[in-house]
Amino acid sequence: MLVYLRDKFRRNGKTTFSRGELGMLLSLYGGHVQKGEWRDYAIDSLTDMAVFSIFRSSREQPLYSITKIHSRSLIKPSQYAVHSRSKFLKQSASLREIIDFIEEQT
Numbered sequence: 001m002l003v004y005l006r007d008k009f010r011r012n013g014k015t016t017f018s019r020g021e022l023g024m025l026l027s028l029y030g031g032h033v034q035k036g037e038w039r040d041y042a043i044d045s046l047t048d049m050a051v052f053s054i055f056r057s058s059r060e061q062p063l064y065s066i067t068k069i070h071s072r073s074l075i076k077p078s079q080y081a082v083h084s085r086s087k088f089l090k091q092s093a094s095l096r097e098i099i100d101f102i103e104e105q106t
Helices: 019-034 095-105
Strands: 040-045 049-055 064-069 079-084 087-092
Touching: 019 049, 019 095, 064 095, 079 095, 087 095
Parallel strands: none
Antiparallel strands: 040 049, 049 064, 064 079, 079 087
16 A cells, blocks of 8 residues: 555645545536536535535535545545535545445435
């Protein structure tokens, strides 16, 4: 397993999505925007997690929140989780698995 140290040491003390992860998330989001299902998103960067929230309307609670949970270990990868409103749905070490799960749900 190849571990990039630049991904493990955050510059500003916040966890963020990588460019590749953002590409995957925005691809998922864009497909549902084209279908008219989703209308807005938000990205939050916190100390130990980053959150990509998806909304049907900008006035509602997030329909889905995809969370990247930072691993403090250089060996253990970050974990991803998906919540719908306040309900936990799934956790995985693979963002692709989380995205596939959301696609199955919609």
